């Protein structure tokens with residue numbers, strides 16, 4: 001058990017570097033299973049717990065995976081089984097992304113159901129509908145899904161009822177080895193879809209139209225390993241941009257790609273923040289009082305649901321009342337209760353939250369209910385009076401590399417402690433005296 005301790009009141013300034021995108025690297029590692037020849041080298045792979053989990057899934061299937069200095073190598077020439085074990089799949093929803101590659105490569109696969117999570121039920125009907133259209137027979141039972149195809153998958157036209165990121169990726173991967181052409185209509189358009197398509201094309205696939213609503217995949221006989229650079233994490237970048245703004249700071253977010261952050265930049269500018277993108281990153285200057293704005297989450301290029309809680313933190317410190325509407329997930333307001341513990345005034349009305357600005361936030365003991373909620377609570381802690389303690393750090397470790405270190409590099413008063421471990425590896429200078437039962441916790445995940 002560990003927690004972040006944040007003491008409010010410090011203005012963020014300086015430069016911070018964004019890591020590789022979690023939501024790109026996970027499908028890319030899964031797609032490596034399609035490589036029947038050679039090794040894939042995946043550069044800028046962030047050392048996150050989720051990356052470890054998907055790597056373990058691949059290892060359990062017989063692939064050889066190594067990780068060193070943000071580079072992952074995967075050799076999937078010899079897969080020993082096409083059944084993904086429960087113990088790793090249950091840990092993370094994105095593990096389900098191995099289903100498409102395994103079905104394409106082996107002709108059959110069995111994988112445990114990924115289940116729902118704190119932010120919503122997260123069904124997989126669109127993934128399964130796509131596999132069925134490609135000729136697979138699907139059966140469900142005892143917490144497992146089996147998919148079998150009679151010979152090679154066959155290209156098909158698939159219309160997605162929702163522009164699901166995961167379903168688009170899973171179907172795209174399965175279709176790379178299918179016979180004939182597959183088109184995915186109402187496909188998701190996220191930058192991570194484009195990154196996956198680029199990776200697949202590097203492996204020898206023929207994927208066109210990624211980033212638009214219609215993706216066309218021409219099936220090929222075989223794929224091979226390739227070297228690939230993962231795109232920078234737009235949500236991590238957005239989190240630092242919002243953190244800079246909430247503290248009235250001046251921060252350069254190195255590696256942030258403005259094209260991937262259009263909706264956030266537009267909203268921050270509407271709030272009165274100066275956002276200056278250049279070819280290497282984005283500078284954020286917040287030297288005026290923030291104005292309230294309304295925000296509605298939507299599939300890309302709309303405002304990302306993965307930035308909703310961080311945006312809510314920012315709106316708490318703006319002048320006026322804002323309405324935040326969540327349309328992507330049905331239960332992604334769990335952080336509201338935690339903000340309320342910090343003296344925030346927020347009312348939930350259906351899928352919207354009414355946020356009263358100019359909040360006099362006070363430090364409290366709060367819990368990260370999901371990954372982004374954790375980041376948002378830390379942001380609130382940066383401007384709260386007194387000390388905030390954020391537990392539920394395992395959620396934050398899924399998606400942020402060295403968050404406390406990066407924020408303290410910008411001047412934040414934040415550190416991490418463990419009440420159980422006795423690690424002495426310091427990552428941030430403790431701003432309070434260590435006691436017998438609080439020791440500075442190592443930030444690097446244990447598997448690196």
Ligand SMILES: CC(=O)N[C@H]1[C@@H](OP(=O)(O)OP(=O)(O)OC[C@H]2O[C@@H](n3ccc(=O)[nH]c3=O)[C@H](O)[C@@H]2O)O[C@H](CO)[C@@H](O)[C@@H]1O
Pocket residue numbers: 022023024026093094120121122123124125126127128162163164165166167188192299305306328329330
């Ligand atoms: C690892 C990864 O990349 N995770 C991201 C991915 O998750 P993920 O790929 O799981 O999200 P989806 O785009 O699939 O989900 C969007 C919506 O579609 C619904 N849905 C999805 C699939 C399906 O078969 N049926 C269905 O109804 C979901 O319940 C949700 O309401 O996109 C989300 C939406 O941008 C982000 O919040 C996650 O960070």
Ligand SMILES: C=C(OP(=O)(O)O)C(=O)O
Pocket residue numbers: 023093094119306371372399
């Ligand atoms: C919801 C998220 O991720 P996942 O889909 O992996 O749960 C996220 O990154 O905010």
